[in-house]
Amino acid sequence: MSYLVLARKYRPRNFTEMVGQDHVVQALTNALITQRLHHAYLFTGTRGVGKTTVSRILAKSLNCQGADGQGGITATPCGVCQACTDIDSGRFVDYTELDAASNRGVDEVQALLEQAVYKPVQGRFKVFMIDEVHMLTNTAFNAMLKTLEEPPEYLKFVLATTDPQKVPVTVLSRCLQFNLRPMAPETIREHLQKVLHQEQVSSDLPALRLLARAARGSMRDALSLTDQAIAFGSGVLQEATVRQMLGSVDRSYVFRLLQALAQGDGKTVVETSEALRTHGLSAASTLEEMSGVLQRMAVLQAVPDSAQDDSDPELAEISLLATLMPADETQLLYSICLHGRNELGLAPDEYAALTMVLLRLLAFKPAVTGGATQEKKTLKIAPHSSVEPPAQLPRSRSMPPQATLVVPVAPVPAVTPLVPPAAVTPHGQRLPVRDMPGRQTPAPVSPDPIPQTAKIEAVMVHEQPDSRRDVPLERVAAVPGSPEGDFWYSTVQALIASEAIGAMVRELALQSQLVARDSDQWLLRVERESLNQPGSRERLAAALATAGYPVSLVAEVGRVTDSPARRNAAMAAQAQLVAEKIVFDDPLVQSLMRDFGAKIVPGSIKPV
Template sequence: MSYLVLARKYRPRNFGEMVGQEHVVQALTNALTQQRLHHAYLFTGTRGVGKTTVSRILAKSLNCQGADGSGGITATPCGVCQACTEIDAGRFVDYTELDAASNRGVDEVQGLLEQAVYKPVQGRFKVFMIDEVHMLTNTAFNAMLKTLEEPPEYLKFVLATTDPQKVPVTVLSRCLQFNLRPMAPETVHEHLVRVLGTEQVPAEPGALRLLARAARGSMRDALSLTDQAIAYGNGTLAEAGVRQMLGSADRGHVHRLVEALAQGDGRTVVETVEAMRDAGLSAASTLEEMTAVLQAMAVLQAVPARAAQQDAGDPDAQEAARLAALMPADETQLLYSMCLHGRAELGLAPDEYAALTMVLLRLLAFKPAAEDGATEKKTLLNPAPPAEARPPAPAPVARAEPPAVVVAPQLPEPPAPAPMPAPLAAELPPPTSAAPAVQAAGQRLPVVDAPRRPAAPTAPA
């Protein structure tokens, strides 16, 4: 018998086996229990979160006949009747799955809609499931609008897409939309523990945490990576082997880098980066791991009470709490921002490890300088000290100003008068005495009107 991969072997068969999508399960369960069924459903979400799985479970719930053949519409399909087993096997005649990524034209959609005029052959409802519906052309969307709005009472549409923004609004308005959320790492970790316990595969907790983080919210990716890790570790899951398989940076290197940056030790930073280069670790995964550690540190610095709520058996959480006490909160935020934007610089540099070194050393360049044993922040302007810390201003001292000395300007000597005729000289008044050249200090110079000089007589012709 051929081997069945974990992602297909442990695909949920009913709503009770679904994990991480409680909001969708509750809505569909209540609708099936109350028989309030819509004619079109749209499931959105990233890859591997259960869109196709929910569609198949919904089809089984609508067509389940019960173990004794007398069942009806139910939220808990039996899984043993003909409809349930054939839908799981993918050969139920009244359940049709169309891959819109490869059948995106109007002809394929019209061929599917031509089957809508015929009633179900074996089941209670016909179910048309269109996967990646956003890949259909505009003509194909327009061709299915009328049938999607008013289908026959025995026909149900189930649409699934990873990009609902590309689905026309006219289609969205005709469907009930359910958004399937990405899986939390804790949810993926718990599911992997159950799966590996059933498979009887020994696994280290650190290895499962690595796989849960590497899945990035997709349960199918987590199970596929687990299959690969089992083959890589020859039947066992060791943390060192999984880390080497994923090419992710060792958290020990990341913790050493963060501690060296907190202490301003550039030599340790450079040596650690060189050691990671020799080990062949990815520079991009190093920055990614650093952002995860710094995010945990920032949370602990903002909410110290979270430290008591963390798992005592998680060494990464304990190390994050220790590093959070070494680095100030503002430096943590600065380093997080640099690591986040530094990932975009790796592809621009000729050597990604040179770019990694520059990203890490950039924090040391902006690290506050220590003066007289105390760390002070660099600022462009020195802030004014508070009023209570300012020294009292000295009282103003009256300054004695010297008396002003007024120096009279030196008046130019008047030119010698021209000789006048004797008759005119006799008529003029006697000349007054000249004004003194320098007056005493503080006295004003008198203004003396100079006598007007008569015009010289013209010589007779």
């Protein structure tokens, strides 16, 4: 007898044997018990999570005849009747599986639907199962829509796909959709333990953990890898042989790297990277393992009392690393590892790219000086500074809301105190300033007397020399006006307001100058040849005729001095200067610029 692989030998035969899909099993079981059966089901999910298996179990539940031949629709098929055994062996007449990946045309779908007019031969229902249904063509989907929406009462559709986004909405709306989720590594590990126990194959727990992680949520992949590991290890599953088969990185390297990064030991990081190169271990696998460890470290740092697998021998090492590394640094390293995996293929040497990623982890580690982490990009005012940040100033009614003022806190130059260091100026006390020639010293805000022991002199800030409040409005270049220009500007603005012209026609009207006009012909001038197109001129002439000017247009290429676009630009510039003058002439703005060195952010002033 030929050997049957584990993925086929241990395929679930009923809903109770299904693993990791309790939400789907519960819904289908209740539907079968209460006889509330839909005519079309859609199972979605990644490879190896049980889409075809659920379809076969559902077909057996609908057609099971019981061990005595008197059974009906049930959620627990017997598995011994003629219908159950034929469905398991793939020879049941009323159960048809169509592989849409190789039969994706409309002819194959029509041939399948032609069987829908015939009642079941052996079973209670005819079941059409279409696998990878997203591979069907649009015409094939359209051919099955009507039958899928209103099939005969004895017909059930079961569709399966790994990419539901490619299935038309018209098909999705006709089906009851179930999403089979990828299985957790713990669920896969427990199922592998049961399978290997029945197969009488010895194994250790770390080897099963490696297989469960390598399966990435697919039970079929896990069983296939287990078959390979049994053959690779001569019937014994051990961590060393499984790790060698998978090409996985020993986590001792990962722990060594993370400990060196936590301590800022660049030498150990480079030496460990060279050891990975020497042993031929995968760089992508290294970063993947580091990401997994960093994720568990982040969980322990955020929730120290979180539930952990006490049987995991790596838990103690991960807990130690979680205490050595700050939480923010853990998050940073995790992000760099994820992005570093995408960059491995861009580098000429995979291991050189791995080394660069590890050194980047070390470079972004905050520098530690004197036992305290240095603050980066953070501005703090020294405790002895006599300058306090100014309070929020009230907004002048004449200041436009778009103006943004930046008021930097200028450092005070060092002065020689006239009193002993013990005399500290009380908090909130106003300091007198030395009177400058030609200026009037502002009166103090508070009438409280100033103690004679706290006489400290300061120099008032001079007025900003680069103030723009005196910019004349006449600097805007005026457009030379003419009667033809005034008439053409008003005509074009009326056409644009009524939406009579658009796109290239509107651009031709805005960029052109009306040179001359006659009773039946107008002459326009444009600067760009690309605007002088016959089609644009004809559409502009049609719009002018609709507006009451039935004329033909002739355009020439030349220098334009008066066009609607130039006038609009001149008016916009004039409005901008007026808005800037209003802001610069505001007394509050002048006070801020003079006393605090404030500057207006360029481009922040916009006319209303």
